[in-house]
Amino acid sequence: MPTLFLGKSQVLPLLDMKEVIPAVENAFLQWSLGKAQMPPKSYLTVDKGDFRAMPASLPGAAGMKWVNVHPANPAHNLPTVMAVIIYNDPATGYPLAVMDGTDITAYRTGAASAVASKYLARKNPRTLGLVGAGRQAYTQLTAHTAIFNLELIKVFDISDASVTRLIRSFPQYRIEARTLPDVLASDIVCTVTPAHQPVVKKEWVKPGVHINAVGADAHGKEELDPDILNEAVIFVDDMRQASTSGEINVPLDRGLLDPNRIRGSLSDLVGGLKTGRASDKEITVFDSTGLAIEDIACAKLIYEKVKGKEGYTRLNFIEG
Amino acid sequence: MPTLFLGKSQVLPLLDMKEVIPAVENAFLQWSLGKAQMPPKSYLTVDKGDFRAMPASLPGAAGMKWVNVHPANPAHNLPTVMAVIIYNDPATGYPLAVMDGTDITAYRTGAASAVASKYLARKNPRTLGLVGAGRQAYTQLTAHTAIFNLELIKVFDISDASVTRLIRSFPQYRIEARTLPDVLASDIVCTVTPAHQPVVKKEWVKPGVHINAVGADAHGKEELDPDILNEAVIFVDDMRQASTSGEINVPLDRGLLDPNRIRGSLSDLVGGLKTGRASDKEITVFDSTGLAIEDIACAKLIYEKVKGKEGYTRLNFIEG
Numbered sequence: 097m098p099t100l101f102l103g104k105s106q107v108l109p110l111l112d113m114k115e116v117i118p119a120v121e122n123a124f125l126q127w128s129l130g131k132a133q134m135p136p137k138s139y140l141t142v143d144k145g146d147f148r149a150m151p152a153s154l155p156g157a158a159g160m161k162w163v164n165v166h167p168a169n170p171a172h173n174l175p176t177v178m179a180v181i182i183y184n185d186p187a188t189g190y191p192l193a194v195m196d197g198t199d200i201t202a203y204r205t206g207a208a209s210a211v212a213s214k215y216l217a218r219k220n221p222r223t224l225g226l227v228g229a230g231r232q233a234y235t236q237l238t239a240h241t242a243i244f245n246l247e248l249i250k251v252f253d254i255s256d257a258s259v260t261r262l263i264r265s266f267p268q269y270r271i272e273a274r275t276l277p278d279v280l281a282s283d284i285v286c287t288v289t290p291a292h293q294p295v296v297k298k299e300w301v302k303p304g305v306h307i308n309a310v311g312a313d314a315h316g317k318e319e320l321d322p323d324i325l326n327e328a329v330i331f332v333d334d335m336r337q338a339s340t341s342g343e344i345n346v347p348l349d350r351g352l353l354d355p356n357r358i359r360g361s362l363s364d365l366v367g368g369l370k371t372g373r374a375s376d377k378e379i380t381v382f383d384s385t386g387l388a389i390e391d392i393a394c395a396k397l398i399y400e401k402v403k404g405k406e407g408y409t410r411l412n413f414i415e416g
Numbered sequence: 417m418p419t420l421f422l423g424k425s426q427v428l429p430l431l432d433m434k435e436v437i438p439a440v441e442n443a444f445l446q447w448s449l450g451k452a453q454m455p456p457k458s459y460l461t462v463d464k465g466d467f468r469a470m471p472a473s474l475p476g477a478a479g480m481k482w483v484n485v486h487p488a489n490p491a492h493n494l495p496t497v498m499a500v501i502i503y504n505d506p507a508t509g510y511p512l513a514v515m516d517g518t519d520i521t522a523y524r525t526g527a528a529s530a531v532a533s534k535y536l537a538r539k540n541p542r543t544l545g546l547v548g549a550g551r552q553a554y555t556q557l558t559a560h561t562a563i564f565n566l567e568l569i570k571v572f573d574i575s576d577a578s579v580t581r582l583i584r585s586f587p588q589y590r591i592e593a594r595t596l597p598d599v600l601a602s603d604i605v606c607t608v609t610p611a612h613q614p615v616v617k618k619e620w621v622k623p624g625v626h627i628n629a630v631g632a633d634a635h636g637k638e639e640l641d642p643d644i645l646n647e648a649v650i651f652v653d654d655m656r657q658a659s660t661s662g663e664i665n666v667p668l669d670r671g672l673l674d675p676n677r678i679r680g681s682l683s684d685l686v687g688g689l690k691t692g693r694a695s696d697k698e699i700t701v702f703d704s705t706g707l708a709i710e711d712i713a714c715a716k717l718i719y720e721k722v723k724g725k726e727g728y729t730r731l732n733f734i735e736g
Contacts, residue, residue, distance in 0.1 A: 099423075101421060101514075101731055101733075103419075103731050103732050103733040103734065103735075104732075104733065104734050104735055105732065105735070133460055133461060133462065135458045135459055135460055136458065137458070138455045138456065138457070138458040138469055138471055139455055140453055140455055140471040140472070140473055140478065140480070141453060142453065142473050142478055142506040143506070143507075144506070144507050144508070144509075145508075145509055147471060147478060147480065147504065147509065149458055149469035149471050149480055149482075151458055151460040151467060151469050151482075152460070153460055153462050158460065158462055158467065160460070160467070160469055160482050162469075162471075162480050162482075162502050162511075164504065164508075164509025165509070166507075166508050166509040169508055169509070172508055174508050174509075174510060175734070178509055178510065178511065178734045180502050180511050180514065180733070180734075182482050182500050182502070184467065184484065186462040186463070186464070187463075187464050187486075188464070188465075188484075188486050188489055188492055188494050189464075189465055189467065189484025189485070189486040189489070189494075189498055190494060190498065191482075191498065191500050194421075194500065194514050196733055196734055198734060409729075409731060411421055411423050411729060412423055412424075412425065413421075413423040413424065413500070413516055414423065414424050414495070414498045414500075414516055414518060415423075415424055415425070
């Protein structure tokens with residue numbers, strides 16, 4: 097039985113955000129139904145960075161993402177983050193495919209935010225604010241435009257060049273460079289910065305906004321003034337990960353956040369076990385850290401697309 | 417930068433036990449020097465089996481083995497255990513190679529026992545006893561014949577056919593089918609059974625023997641009468657793994673083993689932090705559960721062998 101090998105240049109054209117969003121939403125549903133498995137990430141720390149093993153299973157799918165974070169890589173012309181996904185048949189353990197997971201990571205992160213916005217934002221959102229115009233901003237934008245009819249996207253970044261590049265990449269949308277307070281005055285806001293200190297101030301946040309806090313992905317990182325969280329209805333993607341490495345990790349550690357503000361997980365929302373906003377005035381926050389079930393849902397999507405097709409590299413990797 | 421892909425049929429011919437043993441010994445040395453990293457395995461359990469993520473780093477090497485155990489696989493003409501190793505550059509995280517890890521697992525397990533025998537067995541051992549003649553017996557035999565000048569290898573298995581197959585596979589050695597008590601009367605004994613109850617009785621064990629207890633690799637499995645352990649000097653490969661899934665796990669759980677019989681780890685021995693047998697009469701036991709550092713040491717060996725050679729599959733997996 098051959099194993100399929102898909103590099104970045106094969107995976108990227110197969111990723112369609114309109115397919116990724118329902119696949120990620122379904123992963124959260126399966127998780128809420130107890131039909132998904134996701135053991136804690138295993139971290140391997142080396143001198144110049146770290147690696148994380150992220151195993152997960154969903155009905156009919158199992159696998160593991162192995163992803164590094166090496167902050168000095170741009171100086172070597174390499175991405176900071178690279179990921180490889182091994183996708184297995186859960187019935188036999190056979191490695192059906194080995195694929196690049198770098199773009200899958202970006203797409204599933206955007207998709208998870210869009211799912212959260214679908215459940216938590218006010219009906220018919222018209223404006224999207226992006227705090228940060230780096231790599232992650234692209235898939236946040238793609239995911240939100242895939243499911244909402246947006247009139248205006250407002251962007252802020254400390255790098256003007258990054259803002260210009262983002263605007264030029266999407267000529268089909270009305271995207272404008274704005275100040276941070278202006279960006280916050282949107283129906284949905286996505287924060288995608290590498291900040292270790294809050295960049296979003298309490299006074300900029302308007303009643304009714306939904307914020308996807310995506311940037312904080314490691315211990316000590318935060319993007320939002322804790323006072324925002326203390327007035328918000330908070331959902332996390334996974335309580336274990338969020339409390340150690342998500343937006344809530346620093347304020348929880350410092351006792352600045354009432355943990356009862358955290359109403360539940362996105363899977364609780366998708367599975368109907370919890371409810372979201374009660375009014376158009378409430379502030380809602382989704383704390384996204386990135387889950388292995390999201391990755392494996394995408395790997396399954398990619399594998400199912402190409403398993404019967406010619407033109408892909410297949411190797412007799414493990415013989416029976 | 418291309419990523420190297422090595423299937424089972426490429427990896428197996430590159431495995432040379434005479435190279436694997438010093439590589440594995442060096443992994444234990446680096447671990448004792450604090451120059452290796454090995455976070456706990458992460459387990460993913462599915463209906464028909466499980467998967468384990470085993471990350472590790474050594475000086476100049478990093479990676480992860482992803483290995484399944486699906487007991488019903490032989491009915492589908494597939495191996496119970498299949499493994500894929502992702503081998504990374506620790507300096508950048510780049511995935512240098514993806515290789516089959518199934519034969520690496522068998523070789524490194526044999527090599528770890530041989531290293532333990534080198535440090536723990538009496539000088540100039542002449543006889544090797546194999547309890548069990550399945551897959552693991554082959555690499556135990558190969559590893560011990562690689563470093564010792566053995567006169568006789570004695571084998572027992574509940575399957576006569578397995579014993580005959582093993583004997584025929586190594587016409588260059590004197591290998592004889594014997595009873596269990598006869599097999600135990602050897603200088604070095606390797607137990608490689610899937611037993612969940614002790615198969616080796618106390619009265620068969622002679623003073624001076626060294627036993628490599630390899631079969632127990634999961635909670636609830638054991639091969640040796642706990643009374644043997646209570647008269648032995650015990651070394652483990654890793655205390656965390658051994659106490660939950662190695663030979664010592666059941667007697668420790670039941671309070672049948674004095675934990676102070678466990679003198680230390682094989683890395684303590686290799687690093688000179690502990691000493692082994694004090695006399696030719698002592699009984700020594702090595703409890704082998706299999707470590708990720710052993711796998712990554714082998715992956716490095718294989719990668720270094722082929723990195724400059726033509727004739728192997730290379731793909732642009734992740735572009736810079």
